[in-house]
Amino acid sequence: MANKITVGHVHMSGCTGCLVSLADNYLGLIKILDDYADLVYGLTLADVRHIPEMDVALVEGSVCIQDHESVEDIKTARKKAKIVVAVGGCAASGNINRFDRGGQHNQPQHESYVPISDLIDVDVFIPGCAPTPQMIRNVCVMAYLLLRGSDDQKALAAKYLKPLMALAKNPIASKANFNTLMQEVINVGLCMGCGSCAGACPVRAISMEFGKPQGARDLCINCGACYSQCPRSFFHFEVMDEYEAITDIINGAMK
Amino acid sequence: MNVLGKYKSVVSARSTDKEILKASQDGGIVTSLFAYALEQGIIDGAVLAGPSSRPWQPQPFVATTRAELLKARGTKYNICPQISMLKEATRSYGLDKVGIVGVPCQIQATRKAQLYPIGMRDVPDKIALVVGIYCMEVFPYKGMQLIVEDHAGQKLQSVKKMEIGKGKFTVITERGNVTQLPLKVTHKYEQPGCHVCLDYVANTADVSTGSVGSPDGWSTVFVRSRIGEDVWGKAMAAGCFETKPIDQVKPGLEMVTKLATEKITKNQKTVDERAHFGVGKALRNPYI
Amino acid sequence: MEIFTEHVNGIMIHKITIGHIHESGCTGCLAALMDNYQGIFTILDKYADLVYGLTLVDVRKIPKMDVALIEGSVCIQDKLATDEVREVRDKSSVVIAIGGCACSGNITRFDRGGQQNQPQHESFVPVSDLIDVDIFVPACAPTPEALRNVCVMTYLLLRGNDEQKALAGMYLKPLMDLARSPYGSKASFNTLMQEVINLGLCMGCGSCAAACPVRAITMEYGKPQGLRDLCVNCGACFSQCPRSFFDHELMEHHEQIMGMLKAVMQ
Incomplete structure (x- = not known):
């Protein structure tokens, strides 16, 4: 090749x-x-x-x-x-x-x-x-x-x-962690409770309580998976x- | 920037208290000054670096008696987070007049706590005496352990005294063994956070002191503020210290200026280098 | 250093006007302001x-004012809340976010809604997400002393002579920078890690551990370790840290500034 x-x-x-x-x-x-x-x-x-x-x-x-x-x-x-x-x-x-x-x-x-x-x-x-x-x-x-x-x-x-x-x-x-999910998705009114974050978290730090993500932040390793997996962090319709x-x-x- | 900071007077001094001198690093200035301040009610306690359960690992504690003060004598050359006890001293210990001793960065932290008491409720007005110690850099505990055990070949438990001076790191054991290492060997174990520090003689303390500039067994003392002048003046009048004019001792102020200039020049370079550390990217500068 | 006030028939005509705007918080910041005790009278008198x-204050509509403490x-x-902060911005010369909630979200970051009888009220943002904020006074609660200092310095900035204006400008600059910085409004223990420790700036003084209102920070082997589950996102650790901001020139005058603050509060 x-x-x-x-x-x-x-x-x-x-x-x-x-x-x-x-x-x-x-x-x-x-x-x-x-x-x-x-x-x-x-x-x-x-x-x-x-x-x-x-x-x-x-x-x-x-x-x-x-x-x-x-x-x-x-x-x-x-x-x-x-x-x-x-x-x-x-x-x-x-x-x-x-x-x-x-x-x-x-x-x-x-x-x-x-x-x-x-x-x-x-x-x-x-x-x-x-x-x-x-x-x-x-x-x-x-x-x-x-x-x-x-x-x-x-x-x-x-x-x-x-x-x-x-x-x-x-x-x-570059500073992503569970806080980022809170600050950039949940706190700004974008979360619709799909559970992607809980599914993505490699350390099972996120559970869905009353339909919303709750993080055991001591477990969070700052990998950014929850935030970037979230369909409300980025979602490009044309893609x-x-x-x-x-x-x-x-x-x-x-x- | 004046590398020695603002000061009202500078002398070479030594404590007149035999008991204090016995185990102090140099002139016993810090312990004697706090002992006097405690006795006179100028402070009702002091935040100091005392012993912990690990050999040579200092741990901050609040001393409210002369006997407790004596436990903090001598230099430990590794990190001791005194400021973590600053609010505690006014809370759990209920002190209204707090004395604190620290290296320059800790004195900076104290002054920031006073001027910007963002998380330091009831601290600003309760700081009664701030004593600074000259500092070139410190070692993290593990770094110091590595120097003493790997390089000097001594058990930390067996060490009686450590000294840094004249280009050497000296380890003296209880049994009298003396090992000296060139500072070239120890440099890499220094705490990285020390390399952006632009203060050698604790420019913002009330009184700052260290061995540099004075003969063995004596310390060079800068009196910097109104509080410093007041307390030092009273302690002198009470006969706590004997002094010599700084221009009549060797190596004198010139040596202090030399080391302060060395440190600040070297660390300013580190701060400058951080401005283009990456490819077109800077690491954060805390001073702007 | 003398403070500039002018007496006309016993009335201080040069006072500034201040408002306290209450968004979603616990009134703890207001209580902290009151905890200046006599000092709050001095501030309001002079x-x-x-x-x-x-x-x-028996005023229904937000008036024009020099300083808004939010x-x-x-x-x-x-909608009432969002309209209100916009109005505050329009009507105030200086907007000061006081306390963790206003600056960085604080415990309201954990809100997920579901509370009777407005369960849909679930998303809370620091005020700087919606309006330009001029000054941050972080922490939960902010200290009485920090609030006092900022009130006095703002007064000097607006009414002082040239020298006092310069001093107040210098004092307030780091708190103004914080209000504009991308991390000030997102502060938590993570910020201390990302902006200080991870960047090689921490020297283990322990300021963060002392500042933390929930005792989430301990010093292990000389460095801060955080129990992040306890962190309330108040920003105290980061902003108290001498390696978050430190102006050598200002700090050199610590004695005069402390003296001045004491004098004006008498």
């Missing part, structure tokens, strides 16, 4: 769970690597020492600002990649790294972690801890179509990615109207 | 006329 795009996996401070989630596409991952994308960078996966030029950088994990090398890495990733995707809660909104206070052997001074959009411009957000295999797959396929597809496919991919790109530019999204076409194109690509 | 306030958040399903 001469037209494959190049993809790199850039590992900042995270648990490799996002990478596992990508691999959880099972045969789908093989399909992606066979037909659509070459993995040109990835710790232990690709035998490449320096971050190369690439079409898409999938960044997992947040950045420790006391770790000079991490800061340089993320800057390099931005320079070398056409599209930077923040994969997972740590990269997108800080996630559990928000709770870091340092004191770990043998770098106790590594204590301050920020989502990558605090340091670089990010193009696409995939929130969630872990992000779902299907979301990562969708974004990979859509990125391929955006860069290599026909005009129609390009337009469709752009439409699909637009809300995730808007999320990446939205300062609220959703293409529901069938989008499903078809992804299913077709993965066959 | 510096400010209270021209509007539920049960306090307490409580606004229910967007309650």
